[in-house]
Amino acid sequence: MWIAFFLLSVCALCSADRYRQRAEELMKQTPLIDGHNDLPWQLLLSFHNQLSKVDLNQLNETHTNIPKLRKGLVGGQFWAAYTPCNTQYKDTVRQTLEQIDVIKRMCVKYPETFQCVVSSKEIREAFKIGKLASLIGIEGGHSIDSSMATLRLFFELGVRYMTLSHSCNTPWVDNWLVDTGEDPAGSNGLSDYGKKIIGEMNRLGMIIDLAHTSVKTMNDVLKISKAPVIFSHSSAYAMCKHRRNVPDDILRKVSEKNGIVMVNFFNDYVTCKPTANLLDVADHFDHIKNVAGYKAVGFGGDYDGVHRVPEGLDNVSYYPDLVAELLRRNWTDEEVTAALGENFLRVFQQIEEVAKNSTSPAEDEPIPYDQVRNQCRTGYGYGDQNNNGNPLVLMPAVITAASLTYHLLV
Structure with a gap:
């Protein structure tokens, strides 16, 4: 009996080693591209973005550091340039610029590890x-302050979703939060x-990320976008009925649009409870594959943006264990390779192709002033120079010494 038990244990260990070994082999051939990591936010909170005061080779208080990324065989990472909602109508553009800046400086300070890239081709070359x-992703449309020009300039700075x-x-x-009733619908x-912003993102080649949006927003975008879309860090609603997750009907539409859903690891989105484990996360991968197909799934851990992660996925170094579990569940090499990075690369390439073939001019119509008017926003261009929003009345050209002096001064 004991001999049989010993032999069964040895076989189990050998099998586990086989899956893990194969996972590592696949991850060395195809980059694991993670859709969302909030390390830059932690750098702001702990160090005010002063990279001179932190060593990413030694930092241990976060889910992410350089040794953990290496051990986890992460091949591509979208770093979130995140600024909270309470910056809206205030200093959101500045805050976002500072987060873009710290991501770029990470690449400069650690060139042996990070290579900032802006295209699908450059991802492959870096890997x-x-x-x-x-790569850089802006988390929240409030970051552009309802400005097409700001959107375009963020793209010029390297933002790709x-x-x-x-x-x-x-x-x-x-x-x-509109779907929970906690926020009223503002735009339906x-x-x-x-809709014009979606068109401009298509024209630029900026990836549209539907994580954090209402279901009506998801449907509106899926209907009008000329390019595939992503959910950078969301899970399956059928597995955990949290409104941050993606319902099955939307999963099917994402698949029809050739987009992907990159699975989030936050316990509350995985099990709708404070606790979860690696197997629970793998269940979300299985569900999305079963509903939308293996070409519609990817990884979007949300590390360093959440305070609870599943047992067995404690930090970014544990990615190979999750890949091994998918193989254990009879995912083929082709399916695993697709989920690792080929799905995202396909989506990115299609978005780039839409932009390349676009003949539309840059969208320059401003948002109506009554939709953004507040005490923290001036109204230049909308009305008179006192910013009261009234139409500018052109007066006869009477030039006096006093008015000439005023205009020269301002």
Whole structure:
């Protein structure tokens, strides 16, 4: 009896080692591209973005550091340039710029590890030479302050996705809390201006991220976008009925649009409870594959953006264990490789192709002033220079010495 038990234990260990070994082999061939990591936010909170005061090789208080990324065989990472909703109508653009800046400086300070990239081709090139392809995603449409020009300039700075909302409405899009009743609907999904933003993102080649949006917003975007979309860090609603997750009907539409859902590891979205484990996360991968197909799934851990992660996925170094579990569940090499990174790379390439073939001019119509008017916003361009929003009345050209002096001074 004891001999039989021993032999069974040895076989189990050998099997586990086989899956883990195969997982590592696949991850060395195809980059695991994670859709969302909030390490930059932790750098702001703990060090005010002063990289001179922290060593990412030694930092242990976070889910993410360089040794953990190496051990986890992470090949590509979207770093979140996140700024909270309470910056909206205040200093959100500055705050977002500072988060973009710290991500770029990570690449400069640790060039042996990080390579900042802006295209699907550059992701592959970075992975090929052993660098972690580092991309920038803006988490929340409030970051652009309802400005097309700001959206375009963020793209010029290297931003490659924008999550349309966080946990607040903007003047042009509704967030997920609308579906819980905690926020009133402001735009009934996308406003007319929100639809123009989707068109501009398609024209630029910026990835549309539907994580954090209301279901009506999801449907509006899936209907009008000319390019595939992503959920950078969301899970399956059928497995955990949390409004941050993706319902089955939306999963099918994402698949029809050739997009992907990158599974979030936050316990509350995995099990709808404070506790979860690696097997629970794998269940979400299985469900999305069964409903939308294996080409519609990816990884979006949300590390360093959440305070509870599943047992067995304690930090970014544990990714190979999850990949091994998918193999144990009879996922084929092709399916695993797709989920690791090929699905995202396909989506990114299609978005780039839509932009390349676009003949539309840059969208320059401003959002209506009454939708953004507040005490923290001036109204230049909308009305008179006193910013009261009234139409500018052109007076006869009477130039006096006093008026000439005033205009020269200002």
